[in-house]
Amino acid sequence: MLACQERVTVALSGPEGNFQVRSGNWGGTLSNIERAVTISQVAALAGVSTGTASKALNGRGALRPETRLRVQQAAEQLGFVANAAARSLQTGRTYTVGMITTDSIGRFSIPLLIGAEDALGAGQMSVFLCDARDDPIREQYYLRTLLSRKVDGIIVTGRRTQARAPIGVGLPVPVVYAFISSADPRDCSVVPDEADGARRAIQHLLAVGRRRIAHVTGPEHHHSATVRARAAAESLAAEGLRPAAPTLYGEWNEAWGRQAAGILLSTGAEVDAVFCGSDQIARGLVEALQAAGRTVPQDVAVVGFDNWDVMVDGCRPALTSVDMDLEGIGRSAAELLLSAINGEPVHGQRARPCRLVPRASTAV
Amino acid sequence: MLACQERVTVALSGPEGNFQVRSGNWGGTLSNIERAVTISQVAALAGVSTGTASKALNGRGALRPETRLRVQQAAEQLGFVANAAARSLQTGRTYTVGMITTDSIGRFSIPLLIGAEDALGAGQMSVFLCDARDDPIREQYYLRTLLSRKVDGIIVTGRRTQARAPIGVGLPVPVVYAFISSADPRDCSVVPDEADGARRAIQHLLAVGRRRIAHVTGPEHHHSATVRARAAAESLAAEGLRPAAPTLYGEWNEAWGRQAAGILLSTGAEVDAVFCGSDQIARGLVEALQAAGRTVPQDVAVVGFDNWDVMVDGCRPALTSVDMDLEGIGRSAAELLLSAINGEPVHGQRARPCRLVPRASTAV
DNA sequence: AGTCGAAAGGAAATCGATTGCCTAGACGCT
DNA sequence: AGCGTCTAGGCAATCGATTTCCTTTCGACT
Numbered sequence: 001m002l003a004c005q006e007r008v009t010v011a012l013s014g015p016e017g018n019f020q021v022r023s024g025n026w027g028g029t030l031s032n033i034e035r036a037v038t039i040s041q042v043a044a045l046a047g048v049s050t051g052t053a054s055k056a057l058n059g060r061g062a063l064r065p066e067t068r069l070r071v072q073q074a075a076e077q078l079g080f081v082a083n084a085a086a087r088s089l090q091t092g093r094t095y096t097v098g099m100i101t102t103d104s105i106g107r108f109s110i111p112l113l114i115g116a117e118d119a120l121g122a123g124q125m126s127v128f129l130c131d132a133r134d135d136p137i138r139e140q141y142y143l144r145t146l147l148s149r150k151v152d153g154i155i156v157t158g159r160r161t162q163a164r165a166p167i168g169v170g171l172p173v174p175v176v177y178a179f180i181s182s183a184d185p186r187d188c189s190v191v192p193d194e195a196d197g198a199r200r201a202i203q204h205l206l207a208v209g210r211r212r213i214a215h216v217t218g219p220e221h222h223h224s225a226t227v228r229a230r231a232a233a234e235s236l237a238a239e240g241l242r243p244a245a246p247t248l249y250g251e252w253n254e255a256w257g258r259q260a261a262g263i264l265l266s267t268g269a270e271v272d273a274v275f276c277g278s279d280q281i282a283r284g285l286v287e288a289l290q291a292a293g294r295t296v297p298q299d300v301a302v303v304g305f306d307n308w309d310v311m312v313d314g315c316r317p318a319l320t321s322v323d324m325d326l327e328g329i330g331r332s333a334a335e336l337l338l339s340a341i342n343g344e345p346v347h348g349q350r351a352r353p354c355r356l357v358p359r360a361s362t363a364v
Numbered sequence: 365m366l367a368c369q370e371r372v373t374v375a376l377s378g379p380e381g382n383f384q385v386r387s388g389n390w391g392g393t394l395s396n397i398e399r400a401v402t403i404s405q406v407a408a409l410a411g412v413s414t415g416t417a418s419k420a421l422n423g424r425g426a427l428r429p430e431t432r433l434r435v436q437q438a439a440e441q442l443g444f445v446a447n448a449a450a451r452s453l454q455t456g457r458t459y460t461v462g463m464i465t466t467d468s469i470g471r472f473s474i475p476l477l478i479g480a481e482d483a484l485g486a487g488q489m490s491v492f493l494c495d496a497r498d499d500p501i502r503e504q505y506y507l508r509t510l511l512s513r514k515v516d517g518i519i520v521t522g523r524r525t526q527a528r529a530p531i532g533v534g535l536p537v538p539v540v541y542a543f544i545s546s547a548d549p550r551d552c553s554v555v556p557d558e559a560d561g562a563r564r565a566i567q568h569l570l571a572v573g574r575r576r577i578a579h580v581t582g583p584e585h586h587h588s589a590t591v592r593a594r595a596a597a598e599s600l601a602a603e604g605l606r607p608a609a610p611t612l613y614g615e616w617n618e619a620w621g622r623q624a625a626g627i628l629l630s631t632g633a634e635v636d637a638v639f640c641g642s643d644q645i646a647r648g649l650v651e652a653l654q655a656a657g658r659t660v661p662q663d664v665a666v667v668g669f670d671n672w673d674v675m676v677d678g679c680r681p682a683l684t685s686v687d688m689d690l691e692g693i694g695r696s697a698a699e700l701l702l703s704a705i706n707g708e709p710v711h712g713q714r715a716r717p718c719r720l721v722p723r724a725s726t727a728v
Numbered sequence: 729a730g731t732c733g734a735a736a737g738g739a740a741a742t743c744g745a746t747t748g749c750c751t752a753g754a755c756g757c758t
Numbered sequence: 759a760g761c762g763t764c765t766a767g768g769c770a771a772t773c774g775a776t777t778t779c780c781t782t783t784c785g786a787c788t
Contacts, residue, residue, distance in 0.1 A: 036514070036536060038744060049768050054746055061747085062766060081512040085449040085458065086744035089773045094449065105477065110469050117495060126509060129493045131481060145490060148445040150400070172400060254678040283678065310674065314618040314647065402774060413738050418776055425777090426735060450774035453743045731788090738781080743774105750769080757762085 037078045046074040057082070088150060097337060098128045098146035100139060100167065102158030102180070105131045107308065108326060112157050112178055115330025123338060125152070134158075143168060153337040155330075156180065160191070162223045174340035178333035179326065181349055188340070189349040190333040192324035194224055195231035197354030201275045201303045201322050202235035204356050208364050210273035210301055212244035216260040216285060217277025220249040225277055228305070232275055245269040252277070257284025265292055272300060273362075279304035279311035282319055286361065301362040307355075317360030324354050401442045410438040421446075452514060461701060462492045462510035464503060464531065466522030466544070469495045471672065472690060476521050476542055479694025487702060489516070498522075507532060517701040519694075520544065524555070526587050538704035542697035543690065545713055552704070553713040554697045556688035558588055559595035561718030565639045565667045565686050566599035568720050572728050574637035574665055576608035580624040580649060581641025584613040589641055592669070596639055609633040616641070621648025629656055636664060637726075643668035643675035643685055650679055650725065665726040671719075681724030688718050 043053035048071060055061030056071035057080075074080075088094040097120060101109045117127055128151060130142035146154060154175045156167050163183045167175060174188075181189035205213055215232050218225040229247045236243060245264060250256035257280065264271055276282035282304030286296050294300050296317055304312065307323035329352055336346050407417035412435060419425030420435035421444075438444075452458040461484060465473045481491055492515060494506035510518055518539045520531050527547040531539060538552075545553035569577055579596050582589040593611045600607060609628060614620035621644065628635055640646035646668030650660050658664050660681055668676065671687035693716055700710050 036744095039746095040744080050745075051747075051769075052767055055767085058746080062764095064766065067766080081508055083453070083744050084513040085453045086773090087746075089447070089449045089453055089744080089775095090746045092773080105474050110474070113469065113493075114495065126492060126494070126513070128490060129477075130490070131478065144445055149448045149490070280674070280678070287680075310644070314644070316651070400774095403776095404774080414775075415739075415777075416737055419737085422776080425737080428736065431736080447774050450743090451776075453745095453774080454776045456743080729788100731786105733784105733786090735784085736782085739779090741778080742776080746772085748769105748771085751767090752765100754765080755763085758760090 036083070037080045039080065039082065042071065042075045042078055042080045045078065046071040092150075094150050094152055095123075095125045096128060096149065096151045097125055097334075098130060098142070098149075098151040098154045100130045100132055100142055100146070100154065100156050102132050102134055102139060102156070102164065104133050105129070106159075107306075108159060108179060109157060111326035112330035112333075115327035115332075116155055116178070116334040117330075118327070119331040119334035119338070125338075132158075139167065147172065152341045155333050155337060156182075157330075157333075160224050161221070174337060174345060176333045176337045176340070178329055185349065186347050188336055188346050190329050190336065191349060191351050192326075192329060193351035193353050194227045194324070196351070197305065197322040197324060197356075198228040198231035198275070199235045200354060200356040201305070202232050204320070204358065204362060205273040205275065205301055205303060206239060208297075208301060208362055211241060212269075212271050213241070213273045213275060214243060214245040214248070214264055214269065214271045215275050215277070216248045216250070216257065216264075216281055218250065218252040218281070225249060228277055244271045244273075250281075252280060254280045254284030254287075257281035257286075258288040259284075261285045261288030261292070265289075265294075273302070274300060275303045277305055279306045279308045279315075279319060279321055282321070282361075283311050283315045286315055286317075286319070297360065297362050297364075303356075303362060307357050312357075312359060315361065317363070320359045320362040321357050322354050323357050325352060328352060400447065401444045403444065403446065406435065406439045406442055406444045409442065410435040456514075458514050458516055459487075459489045460492060460513065460515045461489055461698075462494060462506070462513075462515040462518045464494045464496055464506055464510070464518065464520050466496050466498055466503060466520070466528065468497050469493070470523075471670075472523060472543060473521060475690035476694035476697075479691035479696075480519055480542070480698040481694075482691070483695040483698035483702070489702075503531065511536065516705045519697050519701060520546075521694075521697075524588050525585070538701060538709060540697045540701045540704070542693055549713065550711045552700055552710050554693050554700065555713060555715050556690075556693060557715035557717050558591045558688070560715070561669065561686040561688060561720075562592040562595035562639070563599045564718060564720040565669070566596050568684070568722065568726060569637045569639065569665055569667060570603060572661075572665060572726055575605060576633075576635050577605070577637045577639060578609040578612070578628055578633065578635045579607060579639050579641075580612045580614070580621065580628075580645055582614065582616040582645070589613060592641055608635045608637075614645075616644060618644050618648030618651075621645035621650075622652040623648075625649045625652030625656070629653075629658075637666070638664060639667045639669075641669055643670045643672045643679075643683060646683055646685070646725075647675050647679045650681075650683070661724065661726050661728075667720075667726060671721050676721075676723060679725065681727070684723045684726040685721050686718050687721050689716060692716060 039053050040050045043050045053071050056063055056068040057075060120127060132139035132142055151173060153173050155178050156175060157178045158180045160180050163181045166182050166184045166187055177187060177189040179191060181191050215229055217229055233243060248260045250260060274285060276285060282302050286302050289296060289300055296302055304319045304321040307321040312319040312321050339346060403417050404414045407414045417435050420427055420432045421439060463477060484491060496503035496506055515537060517537050519542050520539060521542045522544045524544050527545045530546050530548045530551055541551060541553040545555050579593055581593055597607060612624045612627060614624060638649060640649060646666050650666050653660060653664055660666055668683045668685040671685040676683040676685050703710060
């Protein structure tokens, strides 16, 4: 239809210039105006003072209902939207929070952001997303920016290798750490209970009758990897079992999953289930097992971690996985931030339970 | 130096309460202050008026170098950061742009955002990310929010099914559409030249000696799918070839890729290469071909689209793919927006070329 | 020596909205 | 009739930074 028409693309910038020159599309639809409407224009139209107009629009003061209505109609008619800068200059509130992600924005940050937006959107607040790209300089730069913008609060997030140093001390605004936790235990952090997730994975495998369970995960220096590994081992021990093989530490990707499958097969460990530290590892492992003639789940059941749709659905059979409920963490962090903003700070770390999502890779 | 002395921090408001109560973490690191420092405090410390302080810090006015320095030192000492609200109230600039994504933030929006941030960050501007979740109501709500915050400009992005209706007409700020295009040809849009991408894919396959080429892609009602399909067919025609099979339209996922492989095999079409509309389709197809005993690339070469790291690396063999350079599009959109903000609006649609990234799935 | 001009910096208006304080009526009560 | 009270809404200060205009001071030139 549309497709590539001429694509004329058009001059620009003669000796005219300003971007307010937007002839082109008029055609009078609705809503928006050329030059910003101020509250005094609204007040004038309604025949009141600006102060009264402000009260009318904000539901404050003692006004006759008809006056209030008149102002509201005037505002509507003019398409008035309050200048946020002016308002926040006066009130000290910006109805904005900053979100600093330390790793590059990615698979983990997005659900967190969405969850946070959900919780904040209800309170009419907006989110400033800052991607520090794992660079402390950028991070401090963004922090300054956020402070200069007088955000009402800050959410710090990032990939979870270790607890991180607090982003600042004595900041003039409350801070909540989401997904990652602050090294200072008095700071407010919301994290997934990864041990819980690992336990659920193991218990699920036990429930479907597996007894010889191995664990393949990411780098040993990742907090997540070690925590999950330990919890998995403890879960097995609680049932009087031992791991079917030593925990295999590697990378968080499919290639390592494949390689780990090879290791498990070659060592001759009799394994009837593998709990993997990520869905990618799990998928690589599944493919390599199948290539070696094993069937999943009959010969080997596999559980992943993250519940990343692309991986769990792409894998054949579909992958059972542990969901950390990142949106829930984001939402929860935002709620704690709101409560801090409203004068009820919360300290300490909160761990939220995970959820096991069973699929074909562990079906009996 | 300055740093945190005791910072007792101060009761206030009732049986505890306001969030400014942050006793807790002292311990004197650097930077940040309890209560916002204003320019008058800086001015007082430097022994000048606020006006002079402002000039000193912004490099304006006629000041003795030593005065300027004194003010700068005072600012540094107090950790002064200008209040953005006050500044923008005065200057009319916020050094902020809004980015509205119409689909849920995802795989495509992130690189666009990163590219835009790159281009804007250099100009010290920040990005407000708004996820409209494909809901026109949310979209208009966010638009109002952005306008009330007096952003300097807006970037609209989203998944590309069709050109979209302009987000508003006669807006008081410039708008650039990125990845998706506006239906109004006078609006400024930056899009990938998908036809170019398809041509590159076909030409690459031809270059590695393939002649019987099929195309498997997404839904027919997706602009991307039809544009790529047509360009692919035209590329073949230009060499006097016909497609080895009719274009197969389906979903943008692995399952469809597998299914399509089955279709191609069962119809007995002799195919020595498949160009796929997405990396996911390609991966599903590759796996199904292999399961049916074909080898990639010897029997069948496969090219994907998107160059999505997770897919192209996860696939065995690694997947040759077409990269739309989303970051570049984001950067380019931001640059055009900046130029509009600076009074040189650009109209019309710009298409940016794609890039073919060869990998093992088409290696000779 | 007087005038002119440049240099340096201060005073005050300004941006737009909010809000505390005050006043003018209206009304009720004794 | 006079006084108090309540209500509706206006006035003006305020938030913090920028910027225009103006004053002062000093030096140079005729």
